[in-house]
Amino acid sequence: MKKSNYITRAGWDRLDKELKFLWKDERPKITRSVSEAAAQGDRSENAEYIYGKRRLREIDRRVRFLMKRTEDLNIVYPNAQQEGRVFFGAWVTLVNEDDIEVIYRVVGPDEWDIKRGEISIDSPMARALLGKVVGDEIVVKTPEAERFFDIIKISYKLP
Known part of the structure; x- marks a missing residue:
């Protein structure tokens, strides 16, 4: 790919x-x-x-x-029109099915670092997030099982 x-x-x-x-x-x-x-x-x-x-x-x-x-x-610089939806550069706060909160930022494939909470735009998680809004539920297929997350916050500034 x-x-x-x-x-x-x-x-x-x-x-x-x-x-x-x-x-x-x-x-x-x-x-x-x-x-x-x-x-x-x-x-x-x-x-x-x-x-x-x-x-x-x-x-x-x-x-x-x-x-x-x-x-x-x-x-890519964030645009004010993106507010409220997940696009490139967004910080997204999610809650998984175990009520554990995680924060990810959608970044390019040359800069992702899971320790900093940055995921590649090409990853399955980022693909599932793109275009979504607060309140949406996403499903991410992993090798083990499908994982469900609820989007609770979207920001284009550091959390």
């Missing part, structure tokens, strides 16, 4: 910060350490050299990905 090309401003800032860190700080530091290790002679048994080269490849791969991905992303 193709990933959505949406991202919040905060998500964009995190990706941009990572890209700048890798390119301007991490890569030059690793390049220097690889050069120093190479100057020590035999590279075939030089762990610092081997690790450094591997780390440079990882950094370069991530930098290429971030550069290409950020070109394709569209920053």
Whole structure:
């Protein structure tokens, strides 16, 4: 399944910060350490050299990905007309069938982090939430069973 090309401003800032860190700080530091290790002679048994080269490849791969991905992303800003409905960027407060309250934010696939309560717009939960209003019940199919949630609050500002 193709990933959505949406991202919040905060998500964009995190990706941009990572890209700048890798390119301007991490890569030059690793390049220097690889050069120093190479100057020590035999590279075939030089762990610092081997690790450094591997780390440079990882950094370069991530930098290429971030550069290409950020070109394709569209920053989505909340619109006043969205209030009252769940769309991209919404903070949604739900109550499950066990009366446990959870809060999720619908974000792009490049920025989701369940520890922060952020779920990808491409996830089954977010798909079930899109377009809904307070008072609606949603059903999310999980591998174990169907889960039922009631929407009790929708906001486009931090809860």
